[in-house]
Amino acid sequence: MSGHDELVADLQRMLGTSGVLWQPGDMERYRVDWAGSQGALPLAVARPASVEEVAEVVGYCHRHDIPAVPQGGGSGLVEGALPDSVQPELVISLERLNRIREIDPIGYTISVDAGCILQNVKDAAAAEGCFFPLSLGAQGSCQIGGNVSTNAGGLNVLRYGMMRQQVLGLEVVLADGRIWHGMKALHKNNTGYDLKQLFIGAEGTLGIVTGAVLKLSPAPEVTRSAMLACPGVSAVMRLYTLARRCCCDLLSAFELIPRACIDLALEADANLPDPMDTRHPVYVLLEVSASGPANLDDMLEALFERGLEQGLLLDGVLASSDTQASQLWRIREAMLEGQQRRGDHLRSDISVPISQLSEFHDQAEAMVRKFAPEASVIAYGHVGDGNLHFNVLPPPDLPGDEVAMLLHTLEEQLFDIVDTFDGSISAEHGIGRLKQARFLESLSAPELDIMRGIKRLLDPRGQLGAGRILPRTPL
Amino acid sequence: MSGHDELVADLQRMLGTSGVLWQPGDMERYRVDWAGSQGALPLAVARPASVEEVAEVVGYCHRHDIPAVPQGGGSGLVEGALPDSVQPELVISLERLNRIREIDPIGYTISVDAGCILQNVKDAAAAEGCFFPLSLGAQGSCQIGGNVSTNAGGLNVLRYGMMRQQVLGLEVVLADGRIWHGMKALHKNNTGYDLKQLFIGAEGTLGIVTGAVLKLSPAPEVTRSAMLACPGVSAVMRLYTLARRCCCDLLSAFELIPRACIDLALEADANLPDPMDTRHPVYVLLEVSASGPANLDDMLEALFERGLEQGLLLDGVLASSDTQASQLWRIREAMLEGQQRRGDHLRSDISVPISQLSEFHDQAEAMVRKFAPEASVIAYGHVGDGNLHFNVLPPPDLPGDEVAMLLHTLEEQLFDIVDTFDGSISAEHGIGRLKQARFLESLSAPELDIMRGIKRLLDPRGQLGAGRILPRTPL
Numbered sequence: 001m002s003g004h005d006e007l008v009a010d011l012q013r014m015l016g017t018s019g020v021l022w023q024p025g026d027m028e029r030y031r032v033d034w035a036g037s038q039g040a041l042p043l044a045v046a047r048p049a050s051v052e053e054v055a056e057v058v059g060y061c062h063r064h065d066i067p068a069v070p071q072g073g074g075s076g077l078v079e080g081a082l083p084d085s086v087q088p089e090l091v092i093s094l095e096r097l098n099r100i101r102e103i104d105p106i107g108y109t110i111s112v113d114a115g116c117i118l119q120n121v122k123d124a125a126a127a128e129g130c131f132f133p134l135s136l137g138a139q140g141s142c143q144i145g146g147n148v149s150t151n152a153g154g155l156n157v158l159r160y161g162m163m164r165q166q167v168l169g170l171e172v173v174l175a176d177g178r179i180w181h182g183m184k185a186l187h188k189n190n191t192g193y194d195l196k197q198l199f200i201g202a203e204g205t206l207g208i209v210t211g212a213v214l215k216l217s218p219a220p221e222v223t224r225s226a227m228l229a230c231p232g233v234s235a236v237m238r239l240y241t242l243a244r245r246c247c248c249d250l251l252s253a254f255e256l257i258p259r260a261c262i263d264l265a266l267e268a269d270a271n272l273p274d275p276m277d278t279r280h281p282v283y284v285l286l287e288v289s290a291s292g293p294a295n296l297d298d299m300l301e302a303l304f305e306r307g308l309e310q311g312l313l314l315d316g317v318l319a320s321s322d323t324q325a326s327q328l329w330r331i332r333e334a335m336l337e338g339q340q341r342r343g344d345h346l347r348s349d350i351s352v353p354i355s356q357l358s359e360f361h362d363q364a365e366a367m368v369r370k371f372a373p374e375a376s377v378i379a380y381g382h383v384g385d386g387n388l389h390f391n392v393l394p395p396p397d398l399p400g401d402e403v404a405m406l407l408h409t410l411e412e413q414l415f416d417i418v419d420t421f422d423g424s425i426s427a428e429h430g431i432g433r434l435k436q437a438r439f440l441e442s443l444s445a446p447e448l449d450i451m452r453g454i455k456r457l458l459d460p461r462g463q464l465g466a467g468r469i470l471p472r473t474p475l
Numbered sequence: 476m477s478g479h480d481e482l483v484a485d486l487q488r489m490l491g492t493s494g495v496l497w498q499p500g501d502m503e504r505y506r507v508d509w510a511g512s513q514g515a516l517p518l519a520v521a522r523p524a525s526v527e528e529v530a531e532v533v534g535y536c537h538r539h540d541i542p543a544v545p546q547g548g549g550s551g552l553v554e555g556a557l558p559d560s561v562q563p564e565l566v567i568s569l570e571r572l573n574r575i576r577e578i579d580p581i582g583y584t585i586s587v588d589a590g591c592i593l594q595n596v597k598d599a600a601a602a603e604g605c606f607f608p609l610s611l612g613a614q615g616s617c618q619i620g621g622n623v624s625t626n627a628g629g630l631n632v633l634r635y636g637m638m639r640q641q642v643l644g645l646e647v648v649l650a651d652g653r654i655w656h657g658m659k660a661l662h663k664n665n666t667g668y669d670l671k672q673l674f675i676g677a678e679g680t681l682g683i684v685t686g687a688v689l690k691l692s693p694a695p696e697v698t699r700s701a702m703l704a705c706p707g708v709s710a711v712m713r714l715y716t717l718a719r720r721c722c723c724d725l726l727s728a729f730e731l732i733p734r735a736c737i738d739l740a741l742e743a744d745a746n747l748p749d750p751m752d753t754r755h756p757v758y759v760l761l762e763v764s765a766s767g768p769a770n771l772d773d774m775l776e777a778l779f780e781r782g783l784e785q786g787l788l789l790d791g792v793l794a795s796s797d798t799q800a801s802q803l804w805r806i807r808e809a810m811l812e813g814q815q816r817r818g819d820h821l822r823s824d825i826s827v828p829i830s831q832l833s834e835f836h837d838q839a840e841a842m843v844r845k846f847a848p849e850a851s852v853i854a855y856g857h858v859g860d861g862n863l864h865f866n867v868l869p870p871p872d873l874p875g876d877e878v879a880m881l882l883h884t885l886e887e888q889l890f891d892i893v894d895t896f897d898g899s900i901s902a903e904h905g906i907g908r909l910k911q912a913r914f915l916e917s918l919s920a921p922e923l924d925i926m927r928g929i930k931r932l933l934d935p936r937g938q939l940g941a942g943r944i945l946p947r948t949p950l
Binding site for chain 2: 104105106107108109129150151153157158159161162164165174178179180181182184185186187188189190191192193194195197198200201202206217218237238241244245246247248249250290291292293294295298299302351352353354355356382385386387422423424425426427428429430431435439442443444445446447450451453454457458469470
């Protein structure tokens, strides 16, 4: 038997026939992601159905020196989970680990397998009158293990925090095949170094998350959505400060949407009406929600009044029904579809201190005007977190090779501006392979030393997700 | 010059004369803590006044093989910051690093030196209409660096989270004297391993925190406190689930207070009135607060109504003024004073899953009745976090040596019960040296390996806080 045949036979012995894919046609869907990027053909795809099977496969890889990469729902945006082309890898898919293990509506916790699809976790929580706040475009396909490993963000971070803040306990298969049993459902536990923090956001390079205990909240009983029009980004940010105050801590989303995005949305979905009679420079889509008798309308009214008084607001629409609210939120989805239709463009995911976001926006826009006066800036995002997807559509008539060059230049320039604001070049998407070069440049010597040391400690042979976050060698 | 004289002279050269204490009388206050425990006399006390000075001292210790322990306000409860008696240590006090570096009321962040006293940080935030939520008995003396290093908890965790959730950025002097500059004021930053998580809760064993960027919230404009009487702990926990729902996410404290604690409070402070006309088995002291136009009375009314309906409530007092609210909260303080007056007693800080707290309480109480029928159980705490200070006062007539033995037995028994609930033996106080033996017993092989590896990575010579959390040798 060839080495490859032997690998497949061994995996079949461990996982059963249905637990292994090795025909190129069957493996096709494991080498593409949500953004359309394509990885290499993997050695095989292992589909373990239990934590013990994951441990067996990882231990086998450890003993036989086989590089492996864990894979969730494939909605990452930095090519972290795509099979490597430098050195063929075994894909370990968590898709069959998809049980809701336990839900505790008294203690507001849920315990799940890593392969559970986010939407299923949200639904399971809702069925018990609870709420799992993580809210992402990919929630119908992304998996909890991937959400943990990328420390996912999304729409509700300003109220509930990132995925890191949702995790109470973890179960992780370590690089040597041992299992770390850390599925504690405790809100407080100060016993030694908090090991789960190592694996959250590590993009599968330090171990494979197989289970998680997550915090839940009471399900909102009343929700209000509103779209507000503002004279500019600076006004939006001042409005945000006001909204935090007026809406108490019940503000669950605060999204910046420039006019260009509304146009993209209307382009993508002909049934969508313009949200207001007049065109305005920028819009805010916000949501407040409460699980008890809070008068959300009072809060929004206070916000509108004070916003108008202070000249921060031009107009506003308060959704008076669930249908109307859905229509407002449909704009947020449709604008992404519209953006996608425009072909190659600069996609970014930066963050800066909230109070400097407007100044950052203006500097970045001026930079684009300088380098590509005909390009369109599409800067939207979770400004309540200081997180902006500052994207740029290239001039429509630019030849393909020039587009690639322009986008690269714009990205470098944009990141330079991010640096002057002491910001982040990846607020929520992670590093993977796509952002590695710039990330490594930005690290100080102590940072690089500690990160390398952590990798060496937890994956001494460099077999898990090699080449993601940190370079393959030297470790 | 002797080695000690040389050390003092070298420190004086680095820090100036006022930066070093070495006379035994001057060092006395650095060897005792808030609980009255006493450590050994240190080699000297270094009092650096800048981050650079901290780095210089730590680098010096690294080169000259001098063990050092960082010290904040001295309110830790596990003897983590007290100078060691096995091997004399240099105390590095952060007390002179006490600047509020910057406050940003737009972005709701504050940047501070590690030696800032918690109350001063809270006051600086309040002066700008903001709120820093960490709330502890020791807030008038404890320091932010200690709060970070012990991942402090306190009264408001159920709404705002532990100290870990407040930290956006850190500045840390590493064991080799290098400075890690991680003072980013970003709410989202997924660039590589999140290094700050390593130092939070590490009790100063991996590096010395010298600065922190912290999240703020809008200052509450309206606050309501109430004391409720319940038939038992089980009812309290069901009431908590209800309170989370009725009070939306505006519930900021939910404290269990058994009747025995009320008696201790009245004993300690003769001016305190009994909060209700009748004696009840257990009480809940709760607080709700909001920064905007939320009708908190509506929420509390809904809670009272549903609580009464479901038989969870016997009586209740809603504070109708700030004075009345302060009086209710004064009970919480006075009960601790009363407990202190009773001399040696079992102090614990355990947590279990919230939904199992009542069952845990009953089992633990039965255990105490079995081993010491005359002892008094004083079980109060932050039950909204699953965190109980299950304390026991020994029988009043027991001889001193038997008290010590009994308390040790009760603690061992209590921890055994905690284990059966998959709980924590230290929810918020940490491990230090006091809880080390039991903590080490509880670790699995992978946990011990990883923790040792982290210590080795960040403090390869084992010079910082040696013997805290992990044993001194072998590393």
